[in-house]
Amino acid sequence: MTISQPVILWFRNDLRLTDHAALLAATETGQPVLPVFILDDTSPGRWAMGGAARWWLHHSLAALQAALADRGCTLILRRGDSATVLAELVRSTRATDIFTGGSADPWARRLDQTVAEATDARFHRMRTRTLFHPDSIRTKTGGSYSVYTPFANACLALGGPKPPSPAPMEIRAADVAATERLDDWGLLPGKPDWAGGLRDTWTPGEAGAMERADAFLTHGLTGYAAGRDQPAGDGTSMLSPHLRFGEISAAQLWHLAHQRPNGKGREIFIRELLWREFCAHLLWHNPGLPEAPLKPEFAKMPWRDDKPALTAWQRGQTGVPIVDAGMRQLWRTGWMHNRVRMIVASFLIKHLMIPWQDGEAWFWDTLVDADLASNAGNWQWVAGCGADAAPYFRIFNPVLQGGKFDADGDYVRHFVPELAKLDAKYIHAPWVAPAHALTSAGVSLGKTYPHPIVDLAQGRARALEAYAKIRSVT
DNA sequence: TTCGAGTTGTC
DNA sequence: ACAACTCGA
Numbered sequence: 090m091t092i093s094q095p096v097i098l099w100f101r102n103d104l105r106l107t108d109h110a111a112l113l114a115a116t117e118t119g120q121p122v123l124p125v126f127i128l129d130d131t132s133p134g135r136w137a138m139g140g141a142a143r144w145w146l147h148h149s150l151a152a153l154q155a156a157l158a159d160r161g162c163t164l165i166l167r168r169g170d171s172a173t174v175l176a177e178l179v180r181s182t183r184a185t186d187i188f189t190g191g192s193a194d195p196w197a198r199r200l201d202q203t204v205a206e207a208t209d210a211r212f213h214r215m216r217t218r219t220l221f222h223p224d225s226i227r228t229k230t231g232g233s234y235s236v237y238t239p240f241a242n243a244c245l246a247l248g249g250p251k252p253p254s255p256a257p258m259e260i261r262a263a264d265v266a267a268t269e270r271l272d273d274w275g276l277l278p279g280k281p282d283w284a285g286g287l288r289d290t291w292t293p294g295e296a297g298a299m300e301r302a303d304a305f306l307t308h309g310l311t312g313y314a315a316g317r318d319q320p321a322g323d324g325t326s327m328l329s330p331h332l333r334f335g336e337i338s339a340a341q342l343w344h345l346a347h348q349r350p351n352g353k354g355r356e357i358f359i360r361e362l363l364w365r366e367f368c369a370h371l372l373w374h375n376p377g378l379p380e381a382p383l384k385p386e387f388a389k390m391p392w393r394d395d396k397p398a399l400t401a402w403q404r405g406q407t408g409v410p411i412v413d414a415g416m417r418q419l420w421r422t423g424w425m426h427n428r429v430r431m432i433v434a435s436f437l438i439k440h441l442m443i444p445w446q447d448g449e450a451w452f453w454d455t456l457v458d459a460d461l462a463s464n465a466g467n468w469q470w471v472a473g474c475g476a477d478a479a480p481y482f483r484i485f486n487p488v489l490q491g492g493k494f495d496a497d498g499d500y501v502r503h504f505v506p507e508l509a510k511l512d513a514k515y516i517h518a519p520w521v522a523p524a525h526a527l528t529s530a531g532v533s534l535g536k537t538y539p540h541p542i543v544d545l546a547q548g549r550a551r552a553l554e555a556y557a558k559i560r561s562v563t
Numbered sequence: 564t565t566c567g568a569g570t571t572g573t574c
Numbered sequence: 575a576c577a578a579c580t581c582g583a
Contacts, residue, residue: 229583236581238569318571360570431571470570482577483572490572549573560579 103335152294190217368466382474440548491517
């Protein structure tokens with residue numbers, strides 16, 4: 090080995106320079122660093138990145154490219170099977186080591202194994218995404234957690250993650266290897282261009298993430314406890330896609346939050362970070378989480394195969410206003426308010442009795458923040474087949490939820506404009522509105538806005554019956 | 564073994 | 575008030 094031989098820094102879902110353990114370790118070798126990103130659509134199988142996330146990826150990579158260029162480094166872009174690409178890169182650059190971040194995704198863990206075996210370089214997997222290593226949080230008997238609260242308490246008992254590390258002062262640039270052009274990757278939508286709403290909503294990249302975090306912690310943290318449940322407002326952090334792509338680390342957020350005054354808002358925000366952590370923990374210990382219910386009796390659930398209903402849900406045409414508003418927000422902005430995610434998920438699973446995996450797949454393709462662990466963990470949570478001891482009778486009523494969290498109907502008005510003129514009294518249940526209220530608002534059910542595709546009371550009763558049945562069988 | 568407790572609800 | 579189970583200590 091000569092000192093001019095490079096080490097490879099393989100960027101994955103950690104597209105930042107600050108608090109990046111693998112990048113830091115790579116620079117500390119003293120050898121030149123070759124930063125690489127590989128667009129790999131074969132290794133993930135059915136969990137290849139969805140359309141909305143690709144839009145984000147494009148812009149995040151552009152930001153990372155620019156940040157590295159400021160330090161005299163070129164980000165090498167390649168497409169293909171990661172193991173093949175890395176093996177070739179190691180050969181052609183004579184790299185001695187590969188540094189990369191870890192992931193709970195089963196396919197990524199398998200890939201790590203393959204890469205480690207397929208190249209001659211030493212392989213170093215570091216923790217860049219979670220606060221703690223999933224194996225370091227253990228029950229008293231050494232097992233993994235399956236319930237959130239004891240898991241969160243165990244994390245809190247550790248007193249928080251290590252302080253984040255700064256970006257490396259200097260990155261010794263390696264000789265540039267062959268690279269593809271980001272613009273050739275086709276990550277952005279062609280015609281039609283559906284990304285207008287995304288462009289208006291987001292600033293991908295490490296700088297955008299830090300800006301967003303700063304704005305939220307300065308203005309949003311104190312009102313977070315109540316504000317985060319109001320979908321018409323901007324009370325949530327909107328940090329999820331930045332976290333998804335690792336443009337900011339959970340440890341950075343933890344420490345930034347702790348620089349702010351203590352209070353209910355801060356406490357709840359920390360607990361939200363721990364939900365993300367919990368899902369990663371769940372997936373790490375249950376690799377089948379995205380596909381199969383954790384509670385095996387749910388395999389016997391009499392799910393309905395109802396393509397028209399699924400399509401109506403996806404398009405925001407169910408006739409249930411807050412559900413439709415949420416689904417349209419998702420389609421237009423690549424994101425949905427968390428409160429509304431629970432409502433639309435509960436509606437799909439319980440009122441329509443469509444398999445949670447169908448909703449999971451749709452979210453995967455349309456959310457800019459789609460994360461395998463969080464997506465699967467939360468869909469299972471709503472379905473009641475996951476880790477939480479969720480009572481099967483917890484079924485969100487979209488009308489009551491609307492009245493509670495979108496009382497004046499502004500959220501519905503914004504995303505379902507055909508109901509905009511409807512009185513707040515009726516906006517979450519136009520089917521009970523008197524004829525004159527509908528007419529004066531320009532609403533004609535079945536024409537300008539659909540009738541509900543399921544009767545809420547009947548849907549609820551049907552779900553309760555089915556849940557009771559599968560439970561009694563076991 | 565017992566016992567406390569559970570993000571997000573509904574009627 | 576309900577209805578009710580499982581986890582974790």
